[in-house]
Amino acid sequence: MTVIADFFDALADRWDELCFHAPEKINYILEQTTLHKGLRILDVGCGTGILEQYLLTYAPVHITGIDLSPRMIEEARRKYATPIVDFRCMDIMDLKDEKFDYIIAYSVFPHFEYPDQVIDHLANLLVPGGELVICHSEGRENINGHHNKQANRISFGLPPAREVAALMEPYFHIDAMEDSDQLYMVSGIRN
Template identity: 80%
Template sequence: MNKIAGFFDALADRWDELCYHDPEKITYILEHTTLHKGLKILDVGCGTGILEQYLLTYSPTHITGIDISPRMIDQASSKYAVNTVDFRSMDIMDLKDERFDFIIAYSVFPHFEQPEKLIAHLAELLTPGGELVICHSEGRESINSHHNKQANRISFGLPPVREVAAMMEPFFHIQEMEDTDNLYLVSGIRNR
């Protein structure tokens, strides 16, 4: 089994108790995007479905949540019994031949060993004019410090937003950048 999937599988039953996700910060992040009614959304590394309650308030046509951990997907699936939400346990790099209007990678980016390849792949999955959002409801230093103590074998570090923006620029017009002690956000609109 993939070591990242194994790590999160072992914590899935307790994940929502172990990790606090500040509702005000999540709301702030989403309000600083182009998210609006009627979009087809991809939630990358959806975990136990933390974001779905917030995303559903935007009346999407569909939300697809992808996570490499089968047990995280089990937890997420148990929370939402709506036709507009579909959870799948798979490697995001294996998702092909689908297009989305909005892609969000919340609290997951440090777990990708090859972030440039991830960004290029997500760009392929976005419709022209669609938005990619890479974010955390904590600051970069806090995330990296926590991962160095608790998850160093499955985290490759969260780079400064300017570095992520540079990875995105071949495919995206950068929309937002915020890298503070309390929040991490970089987003871009897919080139037409």
């Protein structure tokens, strides 16, 4: 885990300049989900808080952002000084005894070595009827190609959406799936 944290720590102060996240694609992804007012949201691998500006427009009760990188969390806290958002530097697998209505794993899933264990853990953090969204605002081929060049030591690859859906199916009803050259998304409602 420290290899991943160190990689992102080294880039944290310029991450928002290095990585473009198309607002129209993020909005499109969120519009395909059940996101609405009054939810307790978990942002897995929140980085510098890329999603928070979008999530806050849905008037959540609370957003918890989790990331392994202390410097990414510092950047996120600098951008969002509101009691509605709580950024924590920790491994998602160490988050226990909390429940959420909506969990989003945006632009983070290739960094999980054991995706089945992560999905199992996230399912246990969701209330029945809650939603898990695993997504990227780029296509899988682009993500994997970029990671193979720039981040191969910290990426385990983004599998086809159908494979992620199969990992989710014991816990979720899959309600949206897209695996195109433009974006990647699998979402499911907790049984």
